[in-house]
Amino acid sequence: MSLVSSRHRTIARLHYRTMNTTEIAVIGAGPAGIAAAVTTAEAGAHVTLIDENPRPGGQYYKQPPFAFDTRTERWRQRSLPLSLAENIQHGRELLAGLNHSRITVRPNTLVWNITADRVLDLFAPEGGSRVQAKRVIVASGAYERVVPFGGWTLPGVTTVGAAQLLLKGQGLLLGQKILLCGTGPLLQLAAAQLLDAGAEIAAIVELHSRTEFLGQGLKLLGQWGKLGQGMAQQKRLVEAGVPIKYGSIVVEALGENQIEGAVIAKVDSNGHPLAGTEEKIYTDTLCINFGFVPATELTRLAGCEQYFDSHFDAFATKTNDELETSVRGIFAAGEVRGIGGVEVALLEGKLAGNAAARQLGYAAKANGHDPSTSQPLQREWQKARAAFESLSGMFAVKRDLFQSIADDVIVCRCEEVTAGARRDAARAGAQQLNALKAWNRCGMGRCQGRVCGPIAAQIIASETGANLELVGMLTARVAMTKCACGGAWRINWSSVSQIARVCSTS
Amino acid sequence: MTALSKCVPTLERGVPFTITVNGQAIEAYAGESIATALLAAGHRAFRKSDAGDAPRGLFCGMGICFDCLVTVDGLPNQRACMTEAREGSDVRVSET
Numbered sequence: 001m002s003l004v005s006s007r008h009r010t011i012a013r014l015h016y017r018t019m020n021t022t023e024i025a026v027i028g029a030g031p032a033g034i035a036a037a038v039t040t041a042e043a044g045a046h047v048t049l050i051d052e053n054p055r056p057g058g059q060y061y062k063q064p065p066f067a068f069d070t071r072t073e074r075w076r077q078r079s080l081p082l083s084l085a086e087n088i089q090h091g092r093e094l095l096a097g098l099n100h101s102r103i104t105v106r107p108n109t110l111v112w113n114i115t116a117d118r119v120l121d122l123f124a125p126e127g128g129s130r131v132q133a134k135r136v137i138v139a140s141g142a143y144e145r146v147v148p149f150g151g152w153t154l155p156g157v158t159t160v161g162a163a164q165l166l167l168k169g170q171g172l173l174l175g176q177k178i179l180l181c182g183t184g185p186l187l188q189l190a191a192a193q194l195l196d197a198g199a200e201i202a203a204i205v206e207l208h209s210r211t212e213f214l215g216q217g218l219k220l221l222g223q224w225g226k227l228g229q230g231m232a233q234q235k236r237l238v239e240a241g242v243p244i245k246y247g248s249i250v251v252e253a254l255g256e257n258q259i260e261g262a263v264i265a266k267v268d269s270n271g272h273p274l275a276g277t278e279e280k281i282y283t284d285t286l287c288i289n290f291g292f293v294p295a296t297e298l299t300r301l302a303g304c305e306q307y308f309d310s311h312f313d314a315f316a317t318k319t320n321d322e323l324e325t326s327v328r329g330i331f332a333a334g335e336v337r338g339i340g341g342v343e344v345a346l347l348e349g350k351l352a353g354n355a356a357a358r359q360l361g362y363a364a365k366a367n368g369h370d371p372s373t374s375q376p377l378q379r380e381w382q383k384a385r386a387a388f389e390s391l392s393g394m395f396a397v398k399r400d401l402f403q404s405i406a407d408d409v410i411v412c413r414c415e416e417v418t419a420g421a422r423r424d425a426a427r428a429g430a431q432q433l434n435a436l437k438a439w440n441r442c443g444m445g446r447c448q449g450r451v452c453g454p455i456a457a458q459i460i461a462s463e464t465g466a467n468l469e470l471v472g473m474l475t476a477r478v479a480m481t482k483c484a485c486g487g488a489w490r491i492n493w494s495s496v497s498q499i500a501r502v503c504s505t506s
Numbered sequence: 507m508t509a510l511s512k513c514v515p516t517l518e519r520g521v522p523f524t525i526t527v528n529g530q531a532i533e534a535y536a537g538e539s540i541a542t543a544l545l546a547a548g549h550r551a552f553r554k555s556d557a558g559d560a561p562r563g564l565f566c567g568m569g570i571c572f573d574c575l576v577t578v579d580g581l582p583n584q585r586a587c588m589t590e591a592r593e594g595s596d597v598r599v600s601e602t
C-alpha cells in the first residue's frame with residue numbers, strides 16, 4: 001500500500017502533463033541495477049534505468065564526471081593507484097553493457113515515490129515526471145552504518161564511503177592525514193586506496209580484536225581471490241607503516257571548528273571501552289564505517305514486506321528466489337535485499353532481470369543462461385551469498401558499544417537529539433523506533449532517519465534489552481512535506497526543492 | 507586558507523572556471539560538485555547546525571545525510587555533494 005496521500009496526488013496532477021510508460025523500470029544504477037538492465041534488454045524487453053547520480057556505476061563502481069575525462073585520453077594510467085585501477089577497469093566493462101538500443105538511462109533523476117501498482121514519481125533538473133512500469137526492479141543499494149562519539153559532527157569527520165567516493169568520483173583527497181575507524185574489510189581497502197593516492201594514514205582503528213578479525217579472514221580460505229586481495233592490502237599497509245589498532249574504537253573527536261585529533265581506547269570483548277587505555281592521535285580527517293544498512297525506503301513505500309537480516313543486524317527487503325518482493329511485479333536486487341557485496345549484487349541483478357523479463361513473456365537467452373532454467377545462476381548466487389554471510393562477523397557491531405555512548409553525544413545530526421534523550425524516551429516507553437518519532441523527532445529530520453535510525457534502534461535495544469527486530473524500523477515517508485513557511489508544497493529532499501516553485505506557481 | 511583536501515593527479519580535471527563563495531572567487535573545474543570545489547579551496551564548514559551554532563560540513567558524500575547544505579544562486583538548502591558547480595555559481599556558506 002502506498003503512503004502517498006490524495007493531496008500529494010493532486011499536486012502531482014497539477015504538475016505532470018503526461019504519464020510515460022516503460023516495460024521495465026530499474027531504480028538504481030549500481031552493479032545490481034546495471035546487471036538487471038542489461039539482462040532484461042538482452043532478453044528483449046525495453047528498460048529504463050534511473051539513478052540520482054550523474055553517471056551510472058553506483059557506490060562501488062563510482063565514475064568520474066564526463067567533464068573530467070573528455071579533455072585528454074581519460075585516466076592517466078601511469079599515476080593511477082593500483083588499488084583503484086582494477087575497480088575502474090571492471091566498472092568500465094560493466095558500464096559498456098548499457099550501450100544497448102533497448103536501454104534508456106535516466107541520470108540525475110530521483111525516484112521520490114513508488115506505488116504498489118508500479119507508478120514512479122521522478123524528479124530531474126528539467127522537472128518532474130511520472131512513469132508507469134509493467135515491472136519494477138528496485139536496486140537502491142545501502143547506506144553506511146555509523147557509531148557516533150563526541151565530536152563526530154565536526155567538519156572533517158565523514159564516513160569512509162565519502163572519502164572513497166570523493167577519490168574515485170572527483171579525484172579529491174579529503175585530507176592529508178586520515179584516521180579510519182569502524183569495522184570490516186572496507187576500512188583496510190579504503191586505507192590502501194587513500195594511501196596510494198598520497199594521503200598519510202594516521203591509523204586504522206578496528207573494533208574487533210586481531211584474533212577475531214583474522215579468524216574471520218580465515219573464512220576467506222575457500223575464496224582464494226579475495227584472500228589474495230586482502231593479503232596484498234595488508235602487506236601494502238604494513239610496508240607503509242600504517243598502525244592498525246585492533247580491538248579499539250574512537251571515543252572522541254577533538255577540535256573547535258574542525259577535527260584536529262581523536263582519542264581512541266581499547267574495548268573489551270563486548271565493545272565496552274576500557275578506562276586507562278586512552279590514546280590521543282593527531283589527524284586532520286576521521287572517517288567512520290561500521291558496515292552497511294540496506295536502503296529500503298522505496299520498497300517500504302511500495303508496501304513490500306521486509307525481514308530482519310540477523311547476519312548484518314538490519315532490515316532488508318524480502319523476496320522469493322526469483323527476487324520478486326511480496327508486491328507482485330516489484331523485484332529487489334543487490335544490497336536493498338540484504339548486504340552481500342558486489343558479486344552478489346551482480347548475480348541478483350541478473351536473476352531479477354531474468355525473472356522480470358520472463359513475466360513479460362520474453363524468454364531469449366540472456367547472459368548465456370536460459371531464463372527458463374536459471375538454475376546454474378541460482379546455484380552460483382546461493383554460493384556467493386553464503387560466502388559473504390560467513391564474513392558477516394567482520395561487520396558485527398557489539399552492543400555495549402551503544403551503551404557506552406555518553407548521554408550528551410548527538411545521535412540525530414539533523415534534529416540534534418542526544419543519546420541521553422533517546423534513552424529517556426526508551427525508558428519512558430518508546431521502545432520501538434516509530435514511537436520514538438513522537439518523543440523526540442527521531443527520523444523526522446532531513447535525512448529521514450537514514451543516518452540516525454539504525455543508531456537509535458541500537459540505543460533502544462541496549463537500553464531496554466529488547467532485540468533489534470522488535471525495535472523495528474521507521475515508516476517510510478514520501479519525500480514530500482508541506483513547507484512550514486508559505487504553505488507551498490515542497491520536496492523534503494532539498495536538492496529537489498525546485499518542485500515547490502513549479503507546484504506553487506502552477 | 508590552506509586546504510587540507512587536495513586534487514589528486516590521477517584524474518584529468520575538466521575546464522577550469524570560477525565560482526564565488528560568499529562573494530569571493532574560487533577556482534572550480536567542470537564536473538566538480540560544489541562540495542569538491544569548497545573543500546579544495548579550504549572550506550570545511552559549510553553551514554551552522556539548525557538548533558545550535560555548531561559548524562557542519564560534508565559527512566556522507568552521497569546525498570543522504572543533508573549535512574552539507576549550502577545556498578546556491580539564491581536557492582537555500584542545496585546538497586553541496588550532489589550539486590554540480592557551474593561557471594559563476596554563487597555559493598553561500600556560514601563560516602565559523
Ligand SMILES: Cc1cc2nc3c(=O)[nH]c(=O)nc-3n(C[C@H](O)[C@H](O)[C@H](O)COP(=O)(O)OP(=O)(O)OC[C@H]3O[C@@H](n4cnc5c(N)ncnc54)[C@H](O)[C@@H]3O)c2cc1C
Nearest residue numbers: 028030031032052058059060111140141161334335341342
Ligand atoms: C559509500 C560506499 C562505499 C562502498 N565501497 C565498497 C568497496 O570498496 N568494496 C565493496 O566490496 N563494497 C563496497 N560497498 C558496498 C557496495 O555498495 C556493494 O557491494 C555494491 O555496490 C552494491 O551494489 P548495489 O547495486 O546493490 O547498490 P549501489 O551500488 O549502492 O547502487 C545503488 C544506486 O541506487 C541509487 N538510488 C538509490 N535510491 C534512489 C532513488 N530513490 N532514486 C534514484 N536513484 C536511487 C543510488 O544513487 C545508487 O547509485 C560500498 C558501499 C557504499 C555505500
Ligand code: FES
Nearest residue numbers: 565567571572587
Ligand atoms: S554530505 Fe551527506 S548529503 Fe551531502
